[in-house]
Amino acid sequence: MSRLIETHSARNPRLLLFSGIVAVLLTVLVGGLAYRQLFKAVFYNERERHQNQRRVVIPGPRGNIYDRNGDILVGNRPRFSVVLNLAELRGEFRAEYKKVDRNFRKLDQGERPNADQLSRIARATVAQRYLDKINVILGRTETVRSAELKRHIDQTLLLPYVLLDDLAPSEYARLIERLPVESPLQVYTSSTRYYPYGSSAAHTLGYVGINNDPEVEDFPGEGLPTFKMKGSTGRTGLEKLYEDELQGETGGAIYRVDPAGYKVDLPIEKRLPVQGRNITTSLDIDLQLAAETALTDPVERTGAAVALDVRTGEVLAITSKPDYDLNSFLPRLSNEEADKIAEDGAWFNQAIGGAYPPGSTFKILTSIAAMRSGKVLPDQPIIDCEGVTMVGNKRYYCENGDGHHGNILLPEAIAQSCDIFFYQAGLLTTVEGLAAEAKRFHLGQRTGIEIPGETGRMVIPDPEWKARTQKERWYPGDTANMAIGQGDVLVTPLEMACFAASVARNELFTIPTILHHPDAPTQHAPPIGLTPVQRAALLEGMEGCTTHGTAKTISLANMRVPGVRIAGKTGTAQKKVTKDGKTGNINYAWFICFAPIENPEIAMAVVVEGENIVSGGESFGGGTYAIPIASAVIKKYFEKKAAAALAASEKFKIE
Amino acid sequence: MLPKRFDQARPFATLGIILLAWLFVSLAVKTFTRATFFEIQAPLVVADSYVQDLQTFWSNRLHSKDELLKAGQQIAGLIADYDYGVQQNKNLEAEILRLENLLNLPPMPAFRFEPARVARRDFSGWWQRIVIRKGKNYGITVGSPVVFAGGVVGRVTEVYIYTSVVDLITSPTFRLAASVTGDSRPLSYQGGLNDSFKSPRGTVEFVPLDIFANSSSPQRLVTSGLGGVFPPGLSIGEIKNLEPSADGLFKNGEVALDERLGTLTEVTVLVPLNPEEF
Numbered sequence: 001m002s003r004l005i006e007t008h009s010a011r012n013p014r015l016l017l018f019s020g021i022v023a024v025l026l027t028v029l030v031g032g033l034a035y036r037q038l039f040k041a042v043f044y045n046e047r048e049r050h051q052n053q054r055r056v057v058i059p060g061p062r063g064n065i066y067d068r069n070g071d072i073l074v075g076n077r078p079r080f081s082v083v084l085n086l087a088e089l090r091g092e093f094r095a096e097y098k099k100v101d102r103n104f105r106k107l108d109q110g111e112r113p114n115a116d117q118l119s120r121i122a123r124a125t126v127a128q129r130y131l132d133k134i135n136v137i138l139g140r141t142e143t144v145r146s147a148e149l150k151r152h153i154d155q156t157l158l159l160p161y162v163l164l165d166d167l168a169p170s171e172y173a174r175l176i177e178r179l180p181v182e183s184p185l186q187v188y189t190s191s192t193r194y195y196p197y198g199s200s201a202a203h204t205l206g207y208v209g210i211n212n213d214p215e216v217e218d219f220p221g222e223g224l225p226t227f228k229m230k231g232s233t234g235r236t237g238l239e240k241l242y243e244d245e246l247q248g249e250t251g252g253a254i255y256r257v258d259p260a261g262y263k264v265d266l267p268i269e270k271r272l273p274v275q276g277r278n279i280t281t282s283l284d285i286d287l288q289l290a291a292e293t294a295l296t297d298p299v300e301r302t303g304a305a306v307a308l309d310v311r312t313g314e315v316l317a318i319t320s321k322p323d324y325d326l327n328s329f330l331p332r333l334s335n336e337e338a339d340k341i342a343e344d345g346a347w348f349n350q351a352i353g354g355a356y357p358p359g360s361t362f363k364i365l366t367s368i369a370a371m372r373s374g375k376v377l378p379d380q381p382i383i384d385c386e387g388v389t390m391v392g393n394k395r396y397y398c399e400n401g402d403g404h405h406g407n408i409l410l411p412e413a414i415a416q417s418c419d420i421f422f423y424q425a426g427l428l429t430t431v432e433g434l435a436a437e438a439k440r441f442h443l444g445q446r447t448g449i450e451i452p453g454e455t456g457r458m459v460i461p462d463p464e465w466k467a468r469t470q471k472e473r474w475y476p477g478d479t480a481n482m483a484i485g486q487g488d489v490l491v492t493p494l495e496m497a498c499f500a501a502s503v504a505r506n507e508l509f510t511i512p513t514i515l516h517h518p519d520a521p522t523q524h525a526p527p528i529g530l531t532p533v534q535r536a537a538l539l540e541g542m543e544g545c546t547t548h549g550t551a552k553t554i555s556l557a558n559m560r561v562p563g564v565r566i567a568g569k570t571g572t573a574q575k576k577v578t579k580d581g582k583t584g585n586i587n588y589a590w591f592i593c594f595a596p597i598e599n600p601e602i603a604m605a606v607v608v609e610g611e612n613i614v615s616g617g618e619s620f621g622g623g624t625y626a627i628p629i630a631s632a633v634i635k636k637y638f639e640k641k642a643a644a645a646l647a648a649s650e651k652f653k654i655e
Numbered sequence: 656m657l658p659k660r661f662d663q664a665r666p667f668a669t670l671g672i673i674l675l676a677w678l679f680v681s682l683a684v685k686t687f688t689r690a691t692f693f694e695i696q697a698p699l700v701v702a703d704s705y706v707q708d709l710q711t712f713w714s715n716r717l718h719s720k721d722e723l724l725k726a727g728q729q730i731a732g733l734i735a736d737y738d739y740g741v742q743q744n745k746n747l748e749a750e751i752l753r754l755e756n757l758l759n760l761p762p763m764p765a766f767r768f769e770p771a772r773v774a775r776r777d778f779s780g781w782w783q784r785i786v787i788r789k790g791k792n793y794g795i796t797v798g799s800p801v802v803f804a805g806g807v808v809g810r811v812t813e814v815y816i817y818t819s820v821v822d823l824i825t826s827p828t829f830r831l832a833a834s835v836t837g838d839s840r841p842l843s844y845q846g847g848l849n850d851s852f853k854s855p856r857g858t859v860e861f862v863p864l865d866i867f868a869n870s871s872s873p874q875r876l877v878t879s880g881l882g883g884v885f886p887p888g889l890s891i892g893e894i895k896n897l898e899p900s901a902d903g904l905f906k907n908g909e910v911a912l913d914e915r916l917g918t919l920t921e922v923t924v925l926v927p928l929n930p931e932e933f
Contacts, residue, residue, distance in 0.1 A: 061904060078861070078904050137883075170881050173832035173841035177882025181828045181845065189861065191904050275904075 046223065053268065054158050054257050055221040059214040059231030060248020061191040063276035065205060065238060067285040068314070068516040074205055074239070074326075076275075077194030080172040080187060083160035084130055086153065087262040088184040096122035120150055130185055131163050137178045138171050140164075157261045158227050160188060193232060195326035201288050203320050203349035204281075204451055204514065206237020207329040214250055220269060221254045238514065241452050242279055249274035282314030282516040286640060287633050291319045294632035295608070303589075303608035304350035305629050306497035307637070310504045310600040312520040313512045315449070317633055318494070320354075322346040352449065355457040355490035356607055359571030360400070360417045360550075361592045362485025364503060366425055367414060367541065369437035371534040375428035378537030381407035382428065385420035391480045396423055399572075400550060414541025415549030417570060419484050426483020431474060434482055435462040441499055442509040443491055449512045458495060461488040485571060496605035500592040503528070504567070504600035506535060542567035543597055551591065551627055559631035561595070564638055568593030570626065586610055591626035595634055602637050604630045690815075697790075697818045704774035704788055766800075766886070766925035769793055773919050774818060782825035782849035787922060790815045798884060800925045805913035806890030807831070807878060808922050819924070824891065825855040825916060832882035833859065833891055835866055836875040844876065844891055844910065855912040859894055862906040868894040876910055886925070 036044065065074035100122050104112050113121065124146035131144055142164060152161050163185075167175070175187050193208050214231035216222075233247070234240035251273030291305040300321065307317040322344040328337050341347055348354065370376035383389070385405035388397050398405065398419040405418040413421035426434060438444060444460030459465070461482060463474035481487030491499075498510040507525040530538065543565060545551045550570040553559060571590030576583070587610035594603040606626040661668075677685075718726075754760070771793070775786040789795055791814055801808040801821050809829060813820035822829050826846040833844040843860045859876060868874040873893035880887025890913070897908035 076904055169841050173879055173881035174883050176830055176841075176843045177832045177884050179830075181830050187843075189904065 055224040055226040057228045057252040060273035061275045063246040063278045066280045067283045076191040079192045080167040081165040083188040085184045199323045199325045202323040206239035208232040209235045246276045248276040280516045287317040290632045290636040291317045294629040295321045304493040305606040307604045308501045310501045311522040313510045320350040352454040357573035358485040358491045359573030361571035361590045366483045370425040370429045383424040392476045411541035415544030417550045422483045423480040431479040459490040493605045501603035504594035565597040566595040589625035765928040769924040781851040800885045832879045834879035841879045857910040
């Protein structure tokens with residue numbers, strides 16, 4: 001029997017077929033490899049990064065807001081906390097897990113916690129162990145909230161876990177001295193907004209709210225899973241208007257992480273957050289505090305006060321009461337606080353949002369209009385005030401003084417605020433003349449100040465306006481009412497401060513600004529157009545008002561500003577309101593002024609709301625309620641000026 | 656008989672086996688071994704230190720009688736000065752005690768002063784640690800502050816029977832709560848990365864923005880006393896410059912430390928009398 005010997009031929013067609021198949025498969029394999037390595041490299045690289053890298057974003061602190069003298073009105077306060085770096089505790093977590101698991105093995109299968117629960121217990125135990133070290137150092141008895149810890153691990157594992165927040169300086173000092181430098185426990189600082197003057201200028205400065213999604217600009221790793229630390233964003237006031245300037249530059253880091261999500265090693269890329277730009281306001285905190293104190297002491301009143309630098313239009317003080325403490329918004333406003341603010345009506349910024357009848361302060365405008373029209377001459381009486389006059393078929397009374405001013409001249413009519421004189425002056429000037437003059441002064445329109453919330457409800461009425469809005473014709477009585485700042489005339493306190501500054505400069509309008517420029521030039525607007533005699537009569541009347549007229553209380557010992565001549569005009573206006581089913585008038589006590597007369601530097605408008613709804617009128621006068629506020633601010637202004645001059649002269653002597 | 660090549664590699668194999676075995680030894684054994692090694696070594700360190708003292712003694716004996724008399728006179732003068740200082744301190748302590756009682760303030764933490772000689776200082780860790788010639792035998796405890804004439808030296812980190820290890824103020828692992836003279840706000844002082852034989856430096860963080868310092872008008876940095884370890888007012892150094900941090904919240908700066916820290920021979924350990932207060 002012959003033995004069969006297996007032989008191979010190099011050209012065996014079956015082998016060729018097999019080789020072909022192998023070659024095709026290898027080609028597919030190499031092709032696939034090349035495809036992935038050459039064409040899909042970027043894609044896989046990105047996926048690898050996505051899987052292994054995490055980005056932490058830290059918002060930059062906001063810029064500061066200063067007053068004109070460099071005092072901080074809004075700043076950032078460091079917030080110290082003690083944190084636990086969980087990435088360094090993985091070994092301890094594992095060891096604790098085994099220990100906990102061993103302990104629970106004694107229980108029946110059904111009673112035993114599952115792996116997730118065991119892990120949660122282990123982590124909380126380890127974290128508590130570290131917190132106990134802190135408790136010993138600080139003498140506290142804090143406990144770890146395991147649900148919060150779990151949420152942190154699930155959602156923001158890369159960020160350190162905050163064990164205790166908002167530490168006192170002494171606590172932070174104890175911790176930095178007692179905790180080893182290289183420990184999972186570290187003292188961590190973050191910033192929070194800080195308002196050193198609490199409620200001062202609250203409406204103007206505004207508040208911030210928490211921003212859970214801070215913007216990230218020009219920071220690499222856009223597609224990476226990102227953990228964002230909470231930032232803040234301006235909600236009202238300057239904080240809102242200058243959000244872009246104040247908002248800091250976001251910083252952060254990119255970390256490589258292990259499959260469990262814990263960071264390994266130092267960050268691959270890191271950028272420190274940078275503080276936002278600072279803003280210098282035109283406010284003078286001393287004047288602001290003087291106005292606010294005067295509005296609240298001895299009784300807290302509802303009202304507003306605005307003080308302007310006559311030359312530049314910069315707002316020196318702007319206050320609205322009631323208000324709220326800006327620090328109560330940090331970290332967030334409680335419901336109780338919010339309810340209280342709403343109940344007090346403190347959200348409302350009266351200085352720019354409140355439109356009120358200006359009352360007798362409007363008589364300055366009526367005087368200017370009447371003199372410019374040529375219908376009233378400063379040295380000629382226009383009516384004999386006997387306390388009452390007929391306009392149309394209706395009796396109009398003089399509500400000021402004893403109501404019998406006689407053949408009074410314009411300066412004294414301003415000083416004594418004679419209503420009868422101004423009814424007649426208004427009628428002689430005509431409503432068109434009054435309205436045109438008011439509009440020349442930019443009354444009845446927004447001032448354009450850089451504070452959000454300026455109302456557009458101010459009104460300078462005329463027949464066309466009345467026909468359009470009330471579907472009624474204009475009566476002579478409307479003109480008489482308008483001439484004394486009643487009827488439908490509505491202005492804001494800021495508008496009236498601008499008006500006072502304009503009169504002080506003998507110009508038509510003032511553009512107010514809340515921003516301070518050290519070298520701001522004097523504003524210039526077209527002149528009012530009064531002759532020197534008319535101007536002198538107007539100033540005589542306004543000064544007379546503060547020396548012996550309706551504003552003479554400002555000359556009393558406790559309110560007098562020594563050596564400073566003040567031009568002013570009081571006013572009391574009524575506004576019809578219905579509150580709690582009761583209809584009546586709310587009184588508004590006004591005072592506008594500027595000083596010193598010979599070279600005006602500061603102009604003011606103050607309005608104070610009466611407490612009760614009344615049926616009559618003049619029981620709540622500007623002379624009594626508004627003047628103390630203006631006096632306090634002007635006094636402080638000139639005190640500061642004198643102190644600065646003294647300091648400068650002493651410095652000169654030393655040098 | 657083992658092949659020649661293996662025979663040559665035997666030491667390495669033995670070392671490998673030992674290292675492998677060491678890996679599996681429990682942590683307790685390792686700690687014990689390390690501590691024991693240090694304790695065995697300690698008498699040598701102390702003996703070496705005494706020998707150095709003896710050397711100094713004999714070298715001093717080479718001085719002439721005149722020199723020794725002059726030195727003795729100088730020392731007598733210094734002693735008189737110090738005696739006067741001690742008397743003043745006693746008066747001040749009595750005054751502080753009176754004020755504490757008057758204001759119902761809790762007493763300041765009390766310390767026992769334990770002078771100790773520096774026994775060893777490694778070149779490799781010149782600015783990190785020193786070994787002093789007193790340990791448990793003198794009641795030294797871990798965490799005790801260590802001072803010298805120029806202020807803070809460091810803190811005791813390890814205590815053995817005859818020796819203690821002091822973590823120096825110049826070490827990056829040393830941190831304490833400091834304050835600028837005349838300002839009560841706490842700052843964080845930390846040692847820096849110091850090169851051997853160069854002027855020692857540290858860093859200061861969390862400095863409020865209204866504090867200013869530069870080389871021409873430095874600020875004196877002292878212990879704040881708020882940390883609970885160091886008593887207040889001990890000198891740390893001088894802040895020579897301050898730069899605002901990037902986030903604008905604080906300033907950071909550099910602290911120039913006392914040059915004498917590089918040549919320490921004698922220090923004082925402040926042993927707390929009531930450790931439970933700390």
